[in-house]
Amino acid sequence: xxKSKKYVEAxxxxxxxxxxxxxxxxxxxxxxSVTNFDASVELAxxxxxxxxxxxxxxxxxxxxxxxxxxxxxxxxxxxGEAAKMAKEAGxxxxxxxxxxxxxxxxxxxxxDVIVATPDMMPTLGKLGRVLGPKGLMPNPKTGTVxxxxxxxxxxxxxxxxxxxxxxxxxxxxxxxxxxxxxxxLLANLVSFVTLIAKSKPSVVKGTYIKNISIASxxxxxxxxxxxxxxx
Numbered sequence: 283x284x285k286s287k288k289y290v291e292a293x294x295x296x297x298x299x300x301x302x303x304x305x306x307x308x309x310x311x312x313x314x315s316v317t318n319f320d321a322s323v324e325l326a327x328x329x330x331x332x333x334x335x336x337x338x339x340x341x342x343x344x345x346x347x348x349x350x351x352x353x354x355x356x357x358x359x360x361x362g363e364a365a366k367m368a369k370e371a372g373x374x375x376x377x378x379x380x381x382x383x384x385x386x387x388x389x390x391x392x393x394d395v396i397v398a399t400p401d402m403m404p405t406l407g408k409l410g411r412v413l414g415p416k417g418l419m420p421n422p423k424t425g426t427v428x429x430x431x432x433x434x435x436x437x438x439x440x441x442x443x444x445x446x447x448x449x450x451x452x453x454x455x456x457x458x459x460x461x462x463x464x465x466x467l468l469a470n471l472v473s474f475v476t477l478i479a480k481s482k483p484s485v486v487k488g489t490y491i492k493n494i495s496i497a498s499x500x501x502x503x504x505x506x507x508x509x510x511x512x513x
Contacts, residue, residue, distance in 0.1 A: 293502040301507035306466045306494055314501045315460040321499035322351070322456050322466060327478060328492040330450040338483050340453065343424040347473050348466040349441030351459035356438050357381065357393040358403045361422075364431045368397070371435035378402060385409060389414070395444075397426045397434045443474075451492075453478065461499050470478040471496065472511065479513045500501040 285293070292314035315443045331338040338394065357375040359382065368376045375381060376395060384390045392461060396413070398406050398420045406413075406420065413419045420426035420511035424444045428434050443455045457470040475494060482490045494506040 286316065287457070289500070289502065291292055292316050293315055296502050298505075301505050303510040304468060304471060304506055305464070305507045306512075307504045308464045308471065310465070311496050311498050311501070312344055312464065314470045314504070315498040316501050317499055321501065322349075323458050323462070323496055323498055325455055325457045325471060325474060326495050326497075326503075327453045328494075329441055329447065329448055329451045329453065329478070330486060330488060330490050330492055331483070332420060333447050333449050333451055334483075335400070337485055338482075339447055340478070340481055341421070341423045341434050341444075341483070343426075343437075343444045344441065344455070344474050344477050345437050345442045346457065348458060348462065348469040348470050349458050350454065350470075351462060352441075352444060353394065354394040354438055356435050357396045358435065359396060359406055359433050360399040360431050361399070364399045364429060368431040368435055372433040372439055373431070373435045379405060380411060381408060391418075395426065395438055396420050397428065397438070399431065402428055403427060404475070417464065432481050445474075457496070475511055476513065479511070 291295050295314055296310060311323055333339050355374040358365065358373040360368055360376065361378050363474050365376050382405060396418050407505045410419060425434055427511055445453050447453055455474060457474060458467050481493065494508060496506065497503040
């Protein structure tokens with residue numbers, strides 16, 4: 283695939299063989315953005331995990347201190363008090379079987395995240411074949427199956443991100459936008475990498491975090507020295 287002129291110019295600023303400090307990497311990711319829009323900044327981590335084993339699969343949610351720069355639309359499936367609390371917390375859509383019917387019959391997906399109370403999960407589970415492949419199925423591990431709908435909605439709106447390892451042991455998340463200050467990008471980067479470091483399964487031997495890199499949308503990747511973090 284032919285790289286754009288802008289990409290080629292941006293790539294010249296980066297030494298592919300060098301491991302940069304987290305501070306230099308954040309500076310470079312802003313300098314090497316090649317899009318005309320406010321690009322996202324993505325963090326990728328490669329971990330020494332055998333994800334075929336249940337005790338080596340990482341999945342969860344992280345609340346980034348500076349948010350992601352992206353506002354997510356939240357659908358809450360709940361009744362009574364939990365539904366009321368979700369509305370007050372700023373959920374975009376709140377309902378129960380009416381909205382599940384809408385998803386099933388009208389193929390309606392005008393939302394990014396579903397939060398559900400545990401009592402609604404049996405009904406919601408019937409839509410597993412539709413929601414599962416889209417990554418929309420609520421899960422207790424990511425805080426999206428909960429009685430505390432208020433907290434869940436507030437955190438998602440503030441910039442909570444869900445993560446899970448793929449079959450190769452990689453984790454990808456957005457840590458902000460190119461327009462963020464270096465300090466804000468750095469705060470999100472450190473917060474997430476520290477969380478992953480603390481989540482190391484006890485069975486893992488040897489080097490746990492193999493490599494870390496960040497890149498802007500369509501921009502070149504920048505490798506970060508794991509030793510520049512204080513764990």
